[in-house]
Amino acid sequence: MNLTFLTIAKYERKVLLRSWFFRIFSFLTLFMIFIFNMAEVSSVGDGTWFYRAVPANMPLLAIYLLNIGQAIIAVFLSSEFIKRDRKQDTAEVFYVRSMSNASYVLGKAWSILSLFLIVNVIALLLALIFNALAADTSIDWKAYIYYPVLISIPTLVFIIGLSSMMMSIIRNQALVFVLLLGYILSSLIYLQTSFNYLFDYMAFHLPMFHSLITGFTDWETIWTLRLMYTCFGLSFIFISILLLKRLPQSRFQNILSLFLALGFLAAGTFLGWKHIERYQRSISLPQEMIALNNAHLFTSTIDIDKNHIQLTQLTEGISIEAEISGSGAKTSKEFVFRLNPGLKIDKILANGEPVPFERQLQLVFLKFKDSIPAGSSVDFMISYQGNIDKNALYIDIDEDRKYKRSDRFLYDMGKEVAFLDEHYLLLTPESDWYLQSGVGYSSESASWYRKDLIDYKIEVTTLPDLTPVSVGQVDLIGKDHYVIQAGFAQPHLSLAIGRYEKKSWQTDSIELAVYHIQGHDYFKDAFPDIRDTLPSIIVERLRDYERKIGLKYPFESFAIVEVPGPFTSYDRTWTSIHQHHQPGMVYFPEKGLFSRRNDFKREVKRQRRWGSNRNKTKEELQISVLNRFLERFYEFKDVDTKNSSQGTVVEESINPYYQFVQFYEMCNNLDSDQWPILNRIFESYLRGSQNEGPDWVRRNSGSTQNELANMILQEKSFAEVLRLKEHKELVDNVIELKGETLFSLIEAKTDSDQFRDFVTELLEIRRFENFPFEDFVQKVDERFGIDITAQMDPWFNEIQLAKYAFSNPIAQKVFSGNREMVQVSFKVSNHGDGEGVIKAKLTPGEQAEDLIYMKPDQRKEIYYLTSTDPTSIQFNTLISGNLPNQIEYNFEQIEKTTRQGAAEREVILEDVVEILDDRELVFDNEDPAFEFTRFEEVSRLRKWLKPQDGERFKYQGTKVWRPPLNWTATTNDEFYGDFIRSAFYIKAGEGDKVATWNIPLEEPGRYNLFYHVYKDESFNWDSNIRGTYTFTVPHQNGVDHPVIELKRNTPGGWMALGDYTFSNDTISISLTNESKLRAIFADAIKLVKLD
């Protein structure tokens, strides 16, 4: 072969370079990389912090963008070669030259590869320039080598090989192009992360993020897959040599090509098989573990009180010796524990004698000779060593969620749940690195979950130059030998070991600390002008929060610990503790890369550019940036909205850095075997209701997450919901709603303020200890005479919903004593079969929310007094048969009266709350006799491409700027409805789409007809809006077409359509979509008898 292939490559490269196709591609790609760098990296674009925080991201950005293009263009170029050889007769004069087929094909392949590599080099140079000019970052030189090697080369080798081989077989470039494009699009859109990125030949989804602390997230998957694609690519190239339509010149090289083709094919297949095997184990192990947990759910357990762990960090793994003390929960000989299956037990000793044990995956069964009576103490020592099997973590989280790509950045950062190598270690309780009592997650019952507050002490021997970080005081007692002790019982224990440095500030009441990896103290000089006041600002923010939630921060320190960026934890239904949390400690991703809020220096500059900040001092700006950073710890949820043709989807997840968890879950434990979800429920009561997210989200998606959760609870009991496979994303909301409802009910039955104060006090007393639920129940009973347990069973197992009807609230000026006040009064009735509680709040109002407790079939009249003129009153119906569950009434005017002696009160009424007059009949869109015309709006192609997925909720969002082509149900508190305030809406048009109210008339006669008009948001922003609603009313003397004209200032609500005489027993009143408005809403018709 000698170097003839280089000659071929040299000239073919010239030909390629002259191709406009290639030139345009290269220019556009480099231009895109330039623009992206300008926007994201340079100070001009003022982009994200992500790229500069971890400098390897800058070359990755360039290669990632380039690779998307080159992966597609290379298909065209490599198939073009073979096509050109066939088309151009001059190719024959080269075919008759003395060279092997291998030289020829390899030369062609190398020409494409080398040319793209040149473009890669240019792209990297571009990235390097931006990298060098960027502030607060460094250059990761190695990244400039390993990204092209790991991303570009395997992608190109594979796609060049595949296209050449397919072209040699099919010999039709168009067909090859279509087939390969199909493959590429499938890998990008459909296959995505399937089989742990097996089909991701261009590393589009494969996380290639390179952490400053731990390097690549899943190095084994990366090298396996990238090498697999390289091997397949090389194999295909050698197959193309064998398939070349030229008589071979060298038998030896042909045989060698055959061997290499088969060899690389075998190597690629082997790597792929190993990868699939690994993937399948990651799927099967959790299932096996769950089955095992299910089987041993009721095996006796020991309540552990103390655990003294002596951990030695090894270059590969850990070695642990632990002394454990506890007591048996039940009398038994056999007790079950769990430990990561990657850790092998050497021995277990009790009183110096070996204790027989059995190991099944994660479970450890201790088999004592004699029974241990319930409550009597058990002490034993266990020693084990090994590595952490990461497949054994988060066994309850499904594969889709584990592999789900985060859309936060251009490329996926990857997820890692535990770290264990010679440079860095991060083990959280989820990895079962220390012996824990009982089985783990069970799919059969929630009773597996137990939360124990345990006294931990850790002795750590680290590898040289590393420092351990965990909760408590870290004392160095020998070379690389540390003791860490918190001094209080903890719900869980995590340990980090790395090249940590600590920076701390001691204030009067609390120590603030940052544990960062050496050299990552970029924040050190970020706040030069508030250096002295910085700790007090942080503490003040904490105190504000304490006041807001009415609870005290229970720890003497608060520390932020830097951990690798991909470190991930998942929401759990049974606890709000994320693996990011430790008592008084939070794990924060390296250099806070996920948010530009953490790019402090640039954030200060950014703030200065905002118009309103121009006059602010440096100190003020720095405080503002610091507060924005701190805000992250007080935000409850991350809300993400996605728009698709199916509508807007809202995705909520609990912010893993949210620190409310420190105030309850980390220090208290309401211990109940029967209701393991109690801690979560209790916490949600303490936290109180959170904002439902902006109004526009509700308008777009049709319902808030809580309303969706409410819809589920209208059909299923809480116990059923917790076992539900669908709507997992709403379980959190269900728990919150249930929690809020349960304790609001209790609170409403007692004197509200007292109950809350009582609870707060009790929690403070019982901190850092397990507080049996039975004790809590007893104390509540003693104090308030309420037996909570009586409420618990129906609350957990039954569907009993309240359904509320409200009268229109009235606001009047009255006198209370000598003061002129405003009295707000309304009537409310519960038409459901369950008790319930309503939260009512006036705006603006100085009072907290009022809780109105409603028994089934109860009616009340409520009077509130307020000194400020209210503009509106809001009701939150929590779990109920009402939709939406937040209803707002605006007060258009406040009536003046001279009434004296007004007071706040709640009057229980005997009569039914009559919202309607006797003579009034209302027919709503929720009536079964309401009907509308349906049209097939989705094209067959669209249906085929995007089939409707899964079951959707009945009520959709209201999108006035893009209304649906069919009548679509939507809810809003401004619609008419007894319990469900809904309407059907449609895009306005030619009048071909009709909604009809079929109204049964008991009494023929003369009626005044009204329509309930809803003015959508377009009336707010379009000052020239005008349009009509056209009805068809058949009556005794013929058919009329009354029209309602709407303008911006036309009031909404009931509007007259005229008076008509009806002689039939059923009349059908129709509304068409003929209008110049954007959308038409079909809501309710009212008839008022005239004679």
Add this chain to the structure above:
Amino acid sequence: MNISIQNLSKRYPNGNQALNNVNLEIKEGMFGLLGPNGAGKSSLIRILVTLMKQSSGQIYVNGKEASQNRAYVRSMLGYLPQDFSFFSNLKTYEFLDYAARLAGMTSRKKRKAAVDQLLEDVGLFDVRSRKASKLSGGMKRRLGIAQALINEPQIIIVDEPTTGLDPEERIRFRNLLARLGNKDVSIILSTHIVADISSICEHMALLNKGEIAFSGPPTELISQAEGKVWNIYATEQEYQKVTTQFDVVATVMIKEGWKITVVADEVVGYEAERVKPNLEHAYVYFVEHTLKNKILFTS
């Protein structure tokens, strides 16, 4: 240099027998391969240049069996195919340089000198920087011959080189080949144009329907037609009859009527005179007369 073709046959998958038991000996110098369209010339050439496999038979080049020694054969080949017009996006000199490099000229300096010299020889030096695809038809042919000649190959095979060239280009081309024929190389010129061979070839073979109909010096072919070529002076009335009765080589209008050159053993009944045959006459006589008779006779 010795090329020995023995019992060579080629049958295409569609059943077409392109070559049938061909035997030929080719030595140094200019060798013409003549035959009508479809005679199997291109099949023979494509087998010779290792672009195609024969169905049976062997070709020996200097005693080495060609299909077993493709590297050896290819290393001494220069080839100009019949169709030579579609180029990749290379400049004239780049194209030649590429060919030179593949022909084994590794020294950049020598290659440059050789490329420049050849461009001079074929008269393309002035257009050396023009894209090869932008050259005229004649220029492309000349570039074709230049690439075939690069690095002084010992076997040069040109397939229908003058097809589509204007007369001036054709003469220039023949002269170029003739000059090469003086060197110690074998040049195989496949053509259906007799004039290409008559002017320059020392040896020739006549291929007809896949078989060698004649092999030897052109003079021998001509001598076979000695006394068989006639000029018939025909009147207007006789013209039709003569052209259907005889194999006509040429027709010229003269004052008294027509001068029709025909090949025939005897001409009776017309005013006729014997003419000294040339290769074209001999070719027509051979193809239209001897072969037909042979076929008639054998059938």
